[in-house]
Amino acid sequence: MGRYVIGRILQLIPVLFLISLIVFAVMHLLPGDPALLMLMGAEGGAVPPERLVELREQMGLNDPLWMQYFRFLTNALQGDLGASLRFRVPVTDLIASRFPSTATLALAGLAVAVAIGMPLGMAAAAHKSGWVDTLCMTLSYIGSSMPVYWLGLLLILLFSFNLRWFPSAGGGDFRALVLPAITLGLLSAGVLARLIRSSMLEVLAEDYMRTAHAKGLSSRIVLWRHGLKNAMIPVVTMIGLQFGALLAGTVVTETVFSRPCLGRLIVTSILAKDYPLVQGAVLFLAVVYVTVNLLIDILYAWLDPRIRYGH
Amino acid sequence: MLRRTSSVRRRLFTYAASLAIAAGLGTGAVAQDLVIAMPASNEPASLDGHIDPYQSTWLLNSFIADPLVVLNPEGNYLPALATEWENSDDGMTWTLTLREGVTFQDGTPFNAEAVKINLERILAPETASAQLASDVGPIAEITLDGDYKLTLRYDTPWVTLLDALRRTPIWSPTALAKFSLDDYDKHLVGTGPFTLTEWVQNDHITMTRWDGYGGWNGMAADPGPVDVESLTVRFIGEDAVLGQFLQTGEVDIVFGVPPLFVDLYSDNPDYKFISKGQAGTGLQMIMNIRNPPLNDIRVRRALLLGRDMAAVNDILYDGLYTASDGPLNNIHPCYWEGAASVYPKDPDKARALLEEAGWVDDGSGVRKASGVEGVEDGTPLTVRYSILHHKEIGEVLQAHYRDIGLDLQIEVIPGPVQLDMVQRRDFELMYERQRSPSPLILDQIWNSKWDQPGGWAWTGYVDPELDALVEQLRSIGDDEARCEVAIEAQKIIMDQALMLPTLSQPIFVAMANNVEGFQIGAEGNWFFLQNISISE
Numbered sequence: 089m090g091r092y093v094i095g096r097i098l099q100l101i102p103v104l105f106l107i108s109l110i111v112f113a114v115m116h117l118l119p120g121d122p123a124l125l126m127l128m129g130a131e132g133g134a135v136p137p138e139r140l141v142e143l144r145e146q147m148g149l150n151d152p153l154w155m156q157y158f159r160f161l162t163n164a165l166q167g168d169l170g171a172s173l174r175f176r177v178p179v180t181d182l183i184a185s186r187f188p189s190t191a192t193l194a195l196a197g198l199a200v201a202v203a204i205g206m207p208l209g210m211a212a213a214a215h216k217s218g219w220v221d222t223l224c225m226t227l228s229y230i231g232s233s234m235p236v237y238w239l240g241l242l243l244i245l246l247f248s249f250n251l252r253w254f255p256s257a258g259g260g261d262f263r264a265l266v267l268p269a270i271t272l273g274l275l276s277a278g279v280l281a282r283l284i285r286s287s288m289l290e291v292l293a294e295d296y297m298r299t300a301h302a303k304g305l306s307s308r309i310v311l312w313r314h315g316l317k318n319a320m321i322p323v324v325t326m327i328g329l330q331f332g333a334l335l336a337g338t339v340v341t342e343t344v345f346s347r348p349c350l351g352r353l354i355v356t357s358i359l360a361k362d363y364p365l366v367q368g369a370v371l372f373l374a375v376v377y378v379t380v381n382l383l384i385d386i387l388y389a390w391l392d393p394r395i396r397y398g399h
Numbered sequence: 400m401l402r403r404t405s406s407v408r409r410r411l412f413t414y415a416a417s418l419a420i421a422a423g424l425g426t427g428a429v430a431q432d433l434v435i436a437m438p439a440s441n442e443p444a445s446l447d448g449h450i451d452p453y454q455s456t457w458l459l460n461s462f463i464a465d466p467l468v469v470l471n472p473e474g475n476y477l478p479a480l481a482t483e484w485e486n487s488d489d490g491m492t493w494t495l496t497l498r499e500g501v502t503f504q505d506g507t508p509f510n511a512e513a514v515k516i517n518l519e520r521i522l523a524p525e526t527a528s529a530q531l532a533s534d535v536g537p538i539a540e541i542t543l544d545g546d547y548k549l550t551l552r553y554d555t556p557w558v559t560l561l562d563a564l565r566r567t568p569i570w571s572p573t574a575l576a577k578f579s580l581d582d583y584d585k586h587l588v589g590t591g592p593f594t595l596t597e598w599v600q601n602d603h604i605t606m607t608r609w610d611g612y613g614g615w616n617g618m619a620a621d622p623g624p625v626d627v628e629s630l631t632v633r634f635i636g637e638d639a640v641l642g643q644f645l646q647t648g649e650v651d652i653v654f655g656v657p658p659l660f661v662d663l664y665s666d667n668p669d670y671k672f673i674s675k676g677q678a679g680t681g682l683q684m685i686m687n688i689r690n691p692p693l694n695d696i697r698v699r700r701a702l703l704l705g706r707d708m709a710a711v712n713d714i715l716y717d718g719l720y721t722a723s724d725g726p727l728n729n730i731h732p733c734y735w736e737g738a739a740s741v742y743p744k745d746p747d748k749a750r751a752l753l754e755e756a757g758w759v760d761d762g763s764g765v766r767k768a769s770g771v772e773g774v775e776d777g778t779p780l781t782v783r784y785s786i787l788h789h790k791e792i793g794e795v796l797q798a799h800y801r802d803i804g805l806d807l808q809i810e811v812i813p814g815p816v817q818l819d820m821v822q823r824r825d826f827e828l829m830y831e832r833q834r835s836p837s838p839l840i841l842d843q844i845w846n847s848k849w850d851q852p853g854g855w856a857w858t859g860y861v862d863p864e865l866d867a868l869v870e871q872l873r874s875i876g877d878d879e880a881r882c883e884v885a886i887e888a889q890k891i892i893m894d895q896a897l898m899l900p901t902l903s904q905p906i907f908v909a910m911a912n913n914v915e916g917f918q919i920g921a922e923g924n925w926f927f928l929q930n931i932s933i934s935e
Contacts, residue, residue: 118815119815119816119818119819119820120814120815120816120818120819121818124818124852124853125814125815125818140852140853142524142527143527143529146524146525146527147527171581172444174444174445175444175445176444176445176450176580176581177581185600186600186601241637241639241640244639244640248647249643249646249647252647252648255647255649256640256643256644256647256649257633257635257636257637257640257644258602258603258633259599259601259602342636343439343636343637344636344637344640345636345637345640346439346601346602346633346634346635346636346637346640347601347602348599348600348601348602349601352439352601352636353601359813359814359815360444360814361815
């Protein structure tokens with residue numbers, strides 16, 4: 089297992105290098121000049137062209153592209169992702185201030201997804217082809233089809249503006265997390281429910297499940313103790329992938345609920361062509377994503393003793 | 400026994416609750432925390448107005464740092480940290496007399512040296528001031544005459560200094576020396592009514608009342624600290640939430656109510672509502688006259704004749720938006736009154752002009768080129784309408800222009816794409832807006848010397864007479880004389896049909912009825928809190 093983990097970590101290096109190169113290239117291919125964007129967006133109006141040249145020099149934008157990339161890469165290897173052109177503070181500081189909120193939201197969304205998706209999927213599998221199965225799968229399709237933007241606004245309208253149970257915006261405390269977590273979680277819950285159902289159905293058809301019933305064990309014990317653990321193997325993988333998707337895909341939810349998270353920061357920085365911030369934040373998210381997947385693979389091996397990595 | 404105990408408990412609880420309510424009512428308690436919600440787009444990247452180039456930054460700074468002068472809601476400059484100012488006849492020397500007895504929030508005395516340090520910081524290359532450095536101008540020399548008088552000498556006339564100074568925060572020199580450029584915006588120290596307590600980016604800014612404030616601002620009705628204990632500004636990313644936020648009771652004021660939600664407050668006796676126009680250019684569309692079809696003045700004039708902006712305003716905004724009939728909108732101090740009558744709605748005349756220009760009506764609904772120079776015969780008459788927002792205005796105009804046989808193609812573009820298209824001159828109608836009560840914006844947009852990277856002159860029109868007129872705006876100190884020159888410039892621009900005026904977007908502000916003393920500024924996107932209070 090140790091050799092497997094080391095091998096996977098070494099594989100990350102070319103992956104991350106490629107991601108950094110692609111992000112750098114795309115950002116520089118996109119139209120717009122960050123210095124010009126800053127000046128043109130300002131409220132005072134036109135500035136002399138020499139001011140533009142000055143600002144570009146101060147931002148380090150006059151250096152050749154290969155030099156800019158080389159500087160970024162060498163600094164990144166030392167943990168320095170550069171300074172944001174807009175905010176003029178280290179990118180690492182900006183990520184550190186935003187990422188906990190993003191991670192909290194993603195984890196909360198995942199918790200909602202599991203809390204809703206698992207019972208739905210299991211109930212559907214246990215009552216295959218019955219009205220419970222139909223109802224659960226219909227709910228899962230509805231959940232995964234609803235646009236996040238629309239759902240978020242609907243929840244705000246009902247629970248914030250009408251019932252006043254939860255705040256409608258802001259980072260705040262636990263109460264401020266509930267509605268965004270439900271908004272995110274419902275989408276993933278639908279996906280998880282369908283996966284759990286199909287996985288459970290496969291397991292329920294296994295001989296050992298029939299043996300367990302024949303031994304006189306109750307359906308509940310057969311389902312939970314013998315069926316669920318084996319059915320969870322592919323589900324764990326999906327949960328890991330969902331977490332990665334949630335980390336990267338919370339920007340719409342962050343905007344609807346005005347949460348101070350990383351996704352919004354990246355989107356506004358793309359529009360402002362804040363190269364260091366976009367490059368650094370995307371690279372960071374890529375590291376998080378591949379690390380989560382590695383941990384899932386390790387967990388997979390623990391769940392299923394038949395799996396042996398590196399042999 | 401149990402019944403008696405629970406009855407006693409109930410009576411005790413009722414009695415205690417009554418006492419609590421009476422205590423609250425009896426004291427006439429004043430709410431201590433003022434909460435204002437604004438669009439998330441108002442949140443700056445840096446809170447240091449010397450660096451950040453946005454009006455919203457300077458507005459937030461004004462709660463922490465008084466400027467040297469203020470522009471009152473009537474559009475007049477009032478003393479703040481400067482009590483008197485004088486501009487020489489040639490416009491190249493400014494003398495400022497400063498207020499005595501002022502201290503910064505950290506105890507540093509306010510004086511001429513402090514102002515000099517601030518101005519030098521703005522102009523220093525390492526500050527990389529994106530806007531204020533240009534607005535303050537190329538100061539050649541700053542000389543001090545005692546502790547409370549300083550002179551700024553320029554090598555060129557600089558008549559717009561007051562407009563820059565009203566936005567310029569004056570920071571404590573002690574604090575500036577203590578913190579680095581990149582760190583200072585988390586440790587702002589000024590002379591204003593509030594001190595900076597906390598900034599959670601993308602969420603809120605909290606400021607606390609400074610009890611040492613002396614009301615050193617011409618807008619303050621009374622000397623001394625403000626009535627509210629704290630100010631929290633919350634940034635809301637979603638219009639639908641911002642528009643209804645006031646109704647939840649989580650905020651006291653919403654600054655920038657989206658137009659769709661104005662109806663909730665405008666005639667509602669439970670709220671106070673303000674609609675304030677923003678002087679400037681309005682939501683104008685600049686015409687690129689370098690290429691067909693807009694290189695033909697007849698086509699440009701047809702565009703102006705073929706639309707009915709009053710109808711657009713009624714359909715989309717219930718008439719709430721402000722008219723904008725020329726290069727300066729109708730509430731601008733230097734607006735030319737004749738602009739509205741140059742191209743009154745006249746679709747028949749528009750069709751005649753298009754026909755004359757070689758765009759013939761073939762019955763298909765969209766005119767085709769026939770003998771138009773540089774255009775292949777049979778080419779449909781299409782004009783791209785490139786906009787950052789307010790797409791709905793273009794959609795209504797599409798219907799107007801269909802009526803005269805022109806196909807308006809709307810494209811909503813982000814800021815970087817707009818700049819790229821402008822740089823490549825690849826546009827036909829391009830959105831552009833400037834907000835300022837100064838007519839100097841005419842120079843920025845219509846002086847052909849600004850047809851270069853970083854400049855706002857996009858149209859491609861070169862006219863020495865127009866250039867000379869708008870150039871003069873930089874050197875005329877007298878407001879009336881400047882407006883006269885601005886009017887002459889507007890006549891040329893309208894005659895040549897170089898731009899398509901649409902409407903002007905006001906700022907909508909809604910607040911709870913118990914908020915008193917909120918004062919909106921002359922430009923709309925500014926307000927004052929010196930006299931704010933919240934009653935029970």
